[in-house]
Each structure stands twice: as structure tokens, then as C-alpha cells.
Amino acid sequence: MTEILLKVERLKKYFPIKGGVFGKRIGEVKAVDDISFIVKKGETLGLVGESGCGKSTTGRMLMRLLEPTEGQIYFDGKDLTFLSNREMRKIRKEMQMVFQDPFASLNPRHTVEKILEEPLIVHGIGDAKERKQRVKEMLEIVGLSSYHAKRYPHQFSGGQRQRIGIARALMTKPKLIIGDEPVSALDVSIQSQVLNLLEDLQKEFGLTYLFIAHDLGVVRHISDRVGVMYLGRLVEITDSEKLYENPLHPYSRVLLSAVPIPDPTVKKDRPLLTGDIPSPANPPQGCAFHTRCKECMEVCKIVRPELKEIEPGHFAACHLYQ
Ligand code: SF4
Numbered sequence: 001m002t003e004i005l006l007k008v009e010r011l012k013k014y015f016p017i018k019g020g021v022f023g024k025r026i027g028e029v030k031a032v033d034d035i036s037f038i039v040k041k042g043e044t045l046g047l048v049g050e051s052g053c054g055k056s057t058t059g060r061m062l063m064r065l066l067e068p069t070e071g072q073i074y075f076d077g078k079d080l081t082f083l084s085n086r087e088m089r090k091i092r093k094e095m096q097m098v099f100q101d102p103f104a105s106l107n108p109r110h111t112v113e114k115i116l117e118e119p120l121i122v123h124g125i126g127d128a129k130e131r132k133q134r135v136k137e138m139l140e141i142v143g144l145s146s147y148h149a150k151r152y153p154h155q156f157s158g159g160q161r162q163r164i165g166i167a168r169a170l171m172t173k174p175k176l177i178i179g180d181e182p183v184s185a186l187d188v189s190i191q192s193q194v195l196n197l198l199e200d201l202q203k204e205f206g207l208t209y210l211f212i213a214h215d216l217g218v219v220r221h222i223s224d225r226v227g228v229m230y231l232g233r234l235v236e237i238t239d240s241e242k243l244y245e246n247p248l249h250p251y252s253r254v255l256l257s258a259v260p261i262p263d264p265t266v267k268k269d270r271p272l273l274t275g276d277i278p279s280p281a282n283p284p285q286g287c288a289f290h291t292r293c294k295e296c297m298e299v300c301k302i303v304r305p306e307l308k309e310i311e312p313g314h315f316a317a318c319h320l321y322q
Contacts, residue, residue: 011071046223102161
């Protein structure tokens with residue numbers, strides 16, 4: 001049986017809304033509202049949804065860059081939920097993040113060598129000579145050259161900067177990489193190069209990925225399983241193939257219809273997403289998607305559907321199946 005590397009149970013993140021003269025708490029934004037999932041060792045789980053659906057907040061909670069309001073996070077068998085900052089720092093060696101905007105996440109005043117060395121210094125790994133050697137090796141591994149070590153981030157293209165971001169994440173030999181929209185800021189032609197690099201690195205180092213993106217087309221390329229989020233909740237989660245061949249949730253169907261098809265002669269039914277995403281501070285009652293769903297029934301406006309296994313390994317939260 002495949003081992004589980006990451007397990008998330010009933011995770012919630014509510015941000016308070018303060019108002020009035022005394023700044024009292026007058027409400028809350030339910031950015032992540034009771035989600036559970038697992039990531040197996042060596043697999044890639046894609047997490048998709050529109051902006052504001054809670055996927056990035058989830059990624060940040062897993063790293064404990066944001067404190068969960070409720071719920072549990074288990075990494076490699078350890079419960080991270082109540083670890084102190086000091087204990088958490090040790091764990092971060094094994095779980096690293098790659099961010100959307102490589103330019104913003106790389107210090108412009110530091111050379112690439114200094115940027116890549118930093119995680120090793122923070123975690124007390126190697127002496128100066130060993131660290132410099134690892135920087136050189138890592139640059140080659142991500143498709144750059146050792147002579148790039150003395151350059152600054154602005155001297156690289158967007159795709160190269162993301163390679164540096166990936167190299168930095170790999171410096172401490174982590175088990176899990178959380179990619180928060182890691183290719184969204186790149187040109188389409190460069191996106192596939194970076195995705196291919198991530199796939200190669202996964203095979204070479206046995207990495208596990210949680211890949212966060214708003215574009216199902218991008219996630220399809222790399223994911224073994226995909227979870228679809230809407231307004232802070234998981235509405236569908238299953239194997240990548242099952243989701244693309246037979247999406248159950250109406251929201252997943254709409255997201256999928258927006259993915260371009262390479263063959264222009266193939267016609268496909270394109271259900272469109274109407275209306276804006278509701279505010280997570282005031283989510284609709286019942287199914288949060290009911291205000292935009294073409295298949296909405298009376299029950300959907302009142303009762304919130306739970307995420308249930310509809311067919312083996314295929315979970316959806318929708319009254320059409322309950
Ligand atoms: Fe649409 Fe109802 Fe399913 Fe929600 S529960 S997605 S409103 S059919």
C-alpha cells in the first residue's frame with residue numbers, strides 16, 4: 001500500500017472581519033472551510049479553483065505560514081498542528097514552497113549563490129565549501145549553469161528565475177514541494193518547460209507535489225489526482241483521468257470546459273460560468289455554488305452537500321448524486 005505523506009483533516013481558516021468604532025469582530029471570512037485530503041508519497045495532487053477559493057491559503061497553512069483556525073495537519077506521521085515555531089522550522093527543511101512570482105520571491109540584492117545557500121545556512125547544513133558545491137550542482141540539475149551563481153535575479157528571464165526558485169526549494173532535499181501557482185506568471189511556451197522540469201525532478205528525487213493552480217489545463221499535465229475547490233471547500237477530488245473524462249460536479253465541468261482543446265475540429269459543449277464568485281464573508285446558504293449552477297434544485301438552496309464517494313476513488317459534494 002502506498003504510504004501517505006500528508007494528511008489534512010477538517011482544516012479551517014477563518015479570518016475575522018473587524019468594524020465599528022472599537023474594531024470589534026463583526027464577522028468572518030471563511031477562506032478555508034473544513035477540507036480533508038491526503039497526498040501519497042511520490043504523487044502529485046493538484047488543487048484548483050478560481051482566485052479566492054482558498055487553495056493558496058491551504059498551501060500556506062500546510063507550511064504553517066498561516067495558523068489554522070481548526071483542523072489537523074499530519075506530515076510524514078507527525079502532527080504539525082501544535083508544533084512550536086522552532087520545531088516547525090526543522091520540518092520546513094522537508095517541505096518547501098515554490099511561489100508564483102519568482103521575481104518577488106528572490107531577493108534582488110543577493111546573488112543566486114547567496115539565495116540558494118541561505119536555506120542551507122538556516123538549517124545548519126554543510127560548511128561553506130560544501131554549500132557552494134551544492135549550489136553549483138543544483139544549478140545544473142535545474143537546467144542552469146554553475147557560472148550563473150554569481151549573477152543577480154534581474155539578469156535572468158522569467159522561466160530561468162522560476163528555475164532558481166525551484167533550485168532554492170530543493171536545496172534542503174525536501175520530501176514535499178508545495179507549488180503555489182508556480183507557472184502561472186510564465187509564458188505558455190515556458191510553462192511546459194518548467195512543468196517538464198518539475199516532472200523530471202520528481203522522478204529523480206522521489207518528490208511529492210501539492211500543485212496549486214487556477215487552470216485545470218496546467219494541473220492536468222502534472223497531477224495524478226486533482227481536488228477542485230470552490231469558496232473554501234473541496235467540491236470534487238479524484239484521479240486526474242477520471243476528473244477529465246467524467247467530471248461529476250457542475251463546477252468542475254465548467255472549469256474543464258474552459259480548457260482549450262488542441263484539435264480545433266473537435267466540438268465540445270461549453271457550459272459557461274455565469275455571475276461572480278460570491279463573497280466568502282457571506283457565502284450562499286446550502287450549496288455555495290447554487291447561485292451559479294445551471295442544475296440547481298430546491299434542496300441545493302437549503303442543504304449543504306457533503307463530500308461523498310460517488311464511485312470508487314471519486315468524491316463529489318453535490319445533491320445530484322446524494
Ligand atoms: Fe448544483 Fe445543486 Fe450540485 Fe450545488 S448541489 S452543484 S447547486 S446541483
